Amino acid sequence: MRIEEVKWRRRGKASVTRMEKPSLLRVLSPKLILHKNDKPAGLRWLIGSPFFPPLTVVSALKCIHTDSSSSPGYTRESEELRTLLPKGFHVVGVLVVADSDEEKRGGEAVAAARRLRKLMCGGSERMDEQGVIGAVAESRGGGIRFYVSKSESCERFQCVDVVYVTVYDDDPERFVWERGCLIWCELPLKLPSYYPVNKPSDTVRIAQHAIEAVVAKFKDPKAAYLVETLSKTSSEVPQPVIIRGGDLDFDMNLSDVKLLGESGHDSYAKFLPCSHFCLESKKDSREYSAENADMIKVNILLNSSEKSQKSTAPVAEYFPALEEVRMLVVDFKLEVLCYAAKDLPLMHAVSKLVIPGLIDQLNIEGKTILPNLLAQRPQLHPYHFNPPGVLHPITVIYELNYGETEMKQVEVRKSLHVRLGLPCDRPLLRIASALDFSGLRNDPIRKGTTLLKDVHIGIPSSGVSGGSVSLVQGSYEYYHYLQDGFNDSGWGCAYRSLQTIISWFRLQHYTSIDVPLHREIQQSLVEIGDKDPSFIGSREWIGAIELSFVLDKLLGVSCKVMNFRSGAEVPEKCRELALHFENQGTPIMIGGGVLAYTLLGVDYNDASGDCAFLILDPHYTGNDEHKKIVNGGWCGWKKAVDSKGKSFFLHDKFYNLLLPQRPNMV
Template identity: 70%
Template sequence: MYKYSITGRRTDGVHFFPPSFLNHFSLSSLKVFSYFISAPAPAPASLRVIDLKLDILCYSSMDLPVAVAVSELVIPGLADQLSIMKKAIVSELLTQQPKLCPYHFIPPGLLIPLTAIYDTRYGEIEEKQSELRRNLHFRLGLPLDRPLLRTSNALTFGAMERRDRSSSKSGSSLLRDVHKEIPSSGVSGGIMSLIEGSYEYYHYLHDGIDDNGWGCAYRSLQTIMSWYRLQQYSSINVPSHREIQQVLVEIGDKDPSFIGSREWIGAIELSFVLDKLLGNSVMQASCKIINVRSGDELPEKCRELAIHFETQGTPVMIGGGVLAYTLLGVDYNEASGDCAFLILDPHYTGSDDLKKIVNGGWCAWKKSVDSKGRSFFLKDKFYNLLLPQRPNMV
């Protein structure tokens, strides 16, 4: 594979150097160069200087000579891309300054990369850019509620992997997708419905904050926010405890004295924060809340939770009494009613050791009543379940 980026300036004409000309240059000198071509005009004319970035991918056999690859693959590829850009900007040259930039993607289901050329004047949330991405999704048979062709999804080189915008601070090593290492639930004949996509595991004592005993719902919210970031629905940083409290004060739900306190929050407060951070006209994010009168009633909600994970795929927060958990899935046998809940426990206070977390049951399948008759959910507590909805956007 060869990858070259060429920055060029053009007026009325475009010129490509013939293959014989390339013999006088090394490959390193071909990676970036500029050219300026002018042509005589029959009458006075204005000059428009346009900066264009060309970026192509070429596949070839390993034994293909470099000179042949450049002349037969790279140069024609650059010519094709420049021709496409010309058609895209020619109608706007006199009135606007297009800023076209190519990006390469490998969406799920495609085996080879595709290249999309975006006008970076608009930004990703501009309506015109959104419609372009939606049209590309439709033409490629991609889902219309997954952001798969945003610039943040673009390939980077040379790892040939998508950019992974971590929701954590630089240098952090938060664990991701810890549920993939746990054993089966033990539900005979059950159907598992799980979270779709990646998340980061936030728990007590992260970021140097001692929230042991009061911060479990904050940590569940942070895990949910990391899901939105890692699926590219949002570029908003995962909020700290103080930032969560500030949002609740700003919307009038809490008094100013709440900021900096160690007061608990629950599913209702989490929905307020998510609506504030994500619920704008672009994201159209919302939350659904399920109420149950007792922990004994939670198994009755397994069918509804299974539908949530199959259609929305977002993490769920379960709050009851003074405890909060993050729910990542359910295993449900509709015929027998047997079910298990895949719990990510924010009350963990140890190091981010995956083996220790899995062996300690901090991410594990939990039944409402285990084989020894012990109840995981409290019988005498009221529970709220927060079901964040997947934004309908690309």
């Protein structure tokens, strides 16, 4: 944890008041702090949660729409942020850049935040009880000044003399996911409607009435909400509970909801907190993320016969059409993700998060679908993502009529990358990257395989004093000798290293091809003319050059090759290897003599030259047991020269290092 003290003098007019006590401003977003040195352009919305202390910033999302006067396009921004942000997160402030008159810009930032929040809340939230942050970054690269307004009037706001900005450098995810959980609700809808053949212009109006009828059903006292856990790792899974629509209070403001303490665990469903369906403890800090959060599922039911006085036979009503009509069935795919404090009562989680989320998504999809009812209707599907560097999940509605490589979809993803501050050269928001809540979760191995992933996580330190560690980015699978009942001991280490590298590209969604078998790798080399047909089925070794050919043919991935006449030269390139992991992040294949390894990272002290290499050894022949692999040294740090004076890289052997390059794509 790092504490920064930001100080400035009181200036300007009497409209800026001095706070009696210092305020604690908690900033969890690393991107916001980096803006101090990056000289940001444009405006950024500061995101928080009603379940956190008022002055808590979770993320900063860039404003990407402006009007003719270069002011924020509030309507488009509010519509997109209502889709993007899960219920349970909202706008708490604005960050702007100022060349001068910072107090004036601070007031403008507060006003902008209030205006956008009102649009997003539809006027249902009482603004005077919630603090709004106006942050002003100096364009010269100085610090960020924070102004706080707790008044509906933006003409008076508080300029803080001393603000303690708390940045959770080590584990910001823990702050978010210790306090909260995710609620997921999936609801496919088929809305039938009839429209007059002679008046096709009435189609949109009639379909809109059908949508309004669905919204009314969500709030119907006869509706029932079945709540259950999606966390399958607990030995004792709580039984599902039903919350009746008649128990829900849709008029209560979320700011009025009182969180339940430990005494709130009542047997009556309406008083149960969300924590009733959460795991009691986490194993380690790696589990603090949206992907591993405690998950609650809500299913919607409609009890049409509740409180019926007597048994009756089914009744069919007949409404004769006065003119020729046709039936139109419109498909909607609703899937909302909400964030809730674990102490929030389930009944309020449903009424204040889940149902508003469903209504918002239904209206947003309807706005796109309805104008095209009699033409080719858009096929919309919501997806949820947990992009790197963003502490909360996001929801994106993609149109599936367009392929992922078509320019319209590419442009949509590019704009999302800009808004979220993501690099525009890697596929982080493709459908294959979406969170999947339908299957087993919290599984240390990849779904559908028995292969271990990311075996380097949690291994002991390298032993380099004062070094800087650079590691592989993202996930990979560990391939080694004798897997899948195939005996490649003594000759297949380079094949296994290649399989590990290709698994990395699969798991980062650069490709959807299966990891090739040894024979398929050999077939690829024959097809490009590098090997004779007799090579297929042989036990001949391959090296870094052959691996580069296969990656180019199967994935379209280019590679750099570093050549060393002696192993003594490898440590001299530690700085260059560190830059590869920081910029490219792909695993590296090491070929030397008759052995091949996979390099996952380096630890390098620039001043002393001391270094270590994180080696994943494909020569392992045992079972896929993480503890056994790490304790046996099959994945671990190898010093260039160990305590006994032995060099890891042999001085009498040549070495080739293969550095795969990331394709430039979104």
